[in-house]
Amino acid sequence: MSETVIVIGAGMAGLWCALSLAPTGRRVILLERDPPPPAGGPDAAFDHWTRRGVGQLRHSHAFLARLRNLIRDEHPALLTELLAEGCRELTFEEGLTTVHRRTYAPKPVDRDLVILTSRRTTLELVLRRHVEGLANVELRASAFVKGLLIAPGTPPRVSGVRLEDGSEIHADLVVDAAGRASGVAEELASAGALTTETTEPSGVVYYTRHYRLRPGQTEPPRGGPPATGDLDYLKFGVFPGDNGCFSVTLCLPEIEEELRKAILAPEVFDAVCRALPGVARWIEPERSDGVGRVFGMGDLQSRWLDAAPAGRPAALGWFPVGDSHVRTNPLYGRGCSFAAVSAVLLREALEETHDPAARLVAYQAKVATELRPYYDLMRRSDRQAAVRARRAMAPERRPTARERLVRSFMDDAVTIAIRSDPDILRAFLRGFHMLEHPQAWLGRPTNLAKVLGYWARGKRRNAAAYRPPLGPGRVEMLGQLGLSPDADPARLQPA
Numbered sequence: 001m002s003e004t005v006i007v008i009g010a011g012m013a014g015l016w017c018a019l020s021l022a023p024t025g026r027r028v029i030l031l032e033r034d035p036p037p038p039a040g041g042p043d044a045a046f047d048h049w050t051r052r053g054v055g056q057l058r059h060s061h062a063f064l065a066r067l068r069n070l071i072r073d074e075h076p077a078l079l080t081e082l083l084a085e086g087c088r089e090l091t092f093e094e095g096l097t098t099v100h101r102r103t104y105a106p107k108p109v110d111r112d113l114v115i116l117t118s119r120r121t122t123l124e125l126v127l128r129r130h131v132e133g134l135a136n137v138e139l140r141a142s143a144f145v146k147g148l149l150i151a152p153g154t155p156p157r158v159s160g161v162r163l164e165d166g167s168e169i170h171a172d173l174v175v176d177a178a179g180r181a182s183g184v185a186e187e188l189a190s191a192g193a194l195t196t197e198t199t200e201p202s203g204v205v206y207y208t209r210h211y212r213l214r215p216g217q218t219e220p221p222r223g224g225p226p227a228t229g230d231l232d233y234l235k236f237g238v239f240p241g242d243n244g245c246f247s248v249t250l251c252l253p254e255i256e257e258e259l260r261k262a263i264l265a266p267e268v269f270d271a272v273c274r275a276l277p278g279v280a281r282w283i284e285p286e287r288s289d290g291v292g293r294v295f296g297m298g299d300l301q302s303r304w305l306d307a308a309p310a311g312r313p314a315a316l317g318w319f320p321v322g323d324s325h326v327r328t329n330p331l332y333g334r335g336c337s338f339a340a341v342s343a344v345l346l347r348e349a350l351e352e353t354h355d356p357a358a359r360l361v362a363y364q365a366k367v368a369t370e371l372r373p374y375y376d377l378m379r380r381s382d383r384q385a386a387v388r389a390r391r392a393m394a395p396e397r398r399p400t401a402r403e404r405l406v407r408s409f410m411d412d413a414v415t416i417a418i419r420s421d422p423d424i425l426r427a428f429l430r431g432f433h434m435l436e437h438p439q440a441w442l443g444r445p446t447n448l449a450k451v452l453g454y455w456a457r458g459k460r461r462n463a464a465a466y467r468p469p470l471g472p473g474r475v476e477m478l479g480q481l482g483l484s485p486d487a488d489p490a491r492l493q494p495a
Contacts, residue, residue: 003172003350006031006161008145008184011054013322013339014177015127019075020343022134024351029138029169030131031161033178036141042085042122042243046210049121053181056330058295059208060239060249061123062090063116065433067337070344071116078130079116085126086242087118092429094222097419099465104422113429118242119210123336148174148187148318156191157356158318175319175346177339182324185305193314196306200379202329203386204235204251205260205298209269210291213244217287225277229470232385232392234259234272234477235331238282245291246282248273251331253389254298255492258483268481269294275480276471302379303327304372308364316356319346319363326371328378337434338374342367377438392474393489412462413455414442420465424450 003026007014010032018028038048051057063071068089071079083089092113096104116123132139149160149168160170176184185195213219219240220227227238235251250272252260262268270290273279282288305325307314322339349363391397399407417424427441441447454462471477478485 003027004029004170005173005175006169006171007175007177008161008182009033009053009177009179009322009324010128010131010139010141011051011177011179011322012124012127012336013179013324013343014175015124015131016340016343017175017177017321017346018131018134018137018139019078019127020347021350022131022137024347025136027136027138028134029171030140031143031145031163031169032139032141033144034141037121037125037128042119042125045121045125046119046245049125053179054120054124055180055297056335057120057124058210059120059206059297059330060237060247061117061120061336062239062333063123064333064337065113065115065429066435067340068114068116069112069435070340075130078127081130082116082118082123082126085118085122087116087122087126088240088242090115090117090240092426096422096425097465098223099420100422100425107426109426109430112435113426113433115433117240119245119247122242145178148184148191150188150191150315152191153316154192155313155315155357156188156193157316158188171317173317173319173350175321176324177321179323180327182320184318184324185320188315188318191315193318194309194312195314196309198304200302200382201254202300202302202331202382203254203389204300204329204331204382205254205296206249206251206300206330207263207269208247208249208295208297209266209293210241210245210247211283211288212291213246213288214286219246220281220287224281225468226470227278227282229276229278229467230385231471231473231477232388233474234471236273236276236279236471238279246288248279248282253386255389255393256488257491258487259478259481262481262483264294264296266290266294271481272477275477277468278470297330300329301327302329302375302382304375306364308361311361313357313360316360319360321346325367326375328375329382332374332378332381334374334378334434338371341370341434345370373437373439374434390492393492395473395475409455412459413451416462416465417451417454419467420454420462421450 005026005028007017007030010030034051038044092110144164145161146164147162151157158174162168239247273283321342345366349359418428430436431438431441475485
């Protein structure tokens with residue numbers, strides 16, 4: 001195939017487009033607004049790489065199994081390079097509880113339930129170097145795209161881009177992988193492109209700090225207090241990284257202003273971590289040191305852009321990928337996987353037909369089939385989390401009978417079954433890791449029967465499967481930090 005493809009942006013989405021399209025013989029030109037990474041390895045990239053276009057660059061990252069398996073199956077050399085630079089594979093067996101291990105027997109599917117994890121800068125550095133080594137890919141750093149070359153029509157046709165220096169690059173196809181800050185869809189709308197878009201705030205703000213293990217120290221053993229959890233007013237997670245590094249991310253509802261204002265101070269961030277038993281083990285002074293400041297990330301919107309509403313292409317020669325197309329709460333760790341899967345789906349659509357209108361229609365339909373179930377589920381989860389966050393500010397409120405029943409089903413049935421039965425855990429993780437529909441596992445009669453069976457056993461018989469306390473309640477936590485637990489509830493009261 002002799003087509004030339006311009007990809008706007010060389011972040012995860014843009015690099016995955018190059019990985020997917022280069023083997024087809026197309027010429028791929030990646031245009032990245034930011035400068036190239038500094039010389040050196042992963043530590044130099046983490047310390048010095050300037051990426052204004054990637055606000056989440058120094059937040060916690062992990063590649064879900066769907067993405068890791070794509071690398072393993074389609075790009076084995078890339079996987080070797082990632083592991084050589086310190087990226088790590090976290091296996092299914094490593095995530096088993098003590099109860100699981102009583103009945104666990106390895107199965108072939110376990111090899112597909114593996115997470116690839118490291119600092120985001122390391123993942124992107126290795127991926128970028130691999131892409132730059134592909135014969136028919138050109139990556140231009142510090143190349144700012146000012147606008148598109150658009151021929152009027154119904155629909156309009158995109159034929160290239162105009163750079164900030166006034167030069168133009170013509171191409172057969174233009175892929176928008178510019179991420180959250182992309183203005184391509186708005187520019188196309190001004191030219192008559194009829195897209196539709198839905199957006200919804202996630203209602204949370206993220207805070208991340210990185211740590212490095214001290215010489216001779218190792219990570220805490222698996223088991224014991226969980227290193228991830230949800231306290232309704234606070235979600236937390238520890239992310240093992242590369243080369244002796246790891247990160248902790250704390251996720252707060254937007255309504256928790258007092259805690260949000262304080263937590264940017266490293267000493268407050270660490271104090272919160274020390275109050276969480278599963279996190280405290282990681283940041284013990286003799287085990288690790290904090291690295292640098294606390295990074296915050298807000299204004300997180302879920303977004304779904306339909307590039308072919310009602311089966312009609314909004315524009316010809318244009319394809320959105322990654323956060324330019326579909327965006328969700330980073331809590332679920334699916335952003336990079338969405339981008340990679342979309343890049344593969346784009347390749348499939350381009351290979352199926354040469355008709356420019358049919359290509360975009362086919363691509364949008366594939367994305368909807370593959371990603372919409374996860375998108376919809378995550379939006380519902382965000383809404384439910386927002387409700388729980390508000391209720392956490394009013395602990396005196398008595399839940400309704402229905403609320404108690406739903407909470408019991410989730411806490412005493414679903415969660416206990418997942419934490420007890422290796423096969424239920426496998427089924428749940430297949431949905432979580434985008435290997436099948438996210439809710440398919442619970443709809444299977446055998447799985448539902450097991451879940452209901454654990455519920456019927458009662459808390460006493462299931463006692464070993466319950467998590468130990470994750471951390472203090474909201475009032476206690478804010479009190480330990482010297483913050484008022486009443487200021488935010490008072491502020492939210494109607495005037």
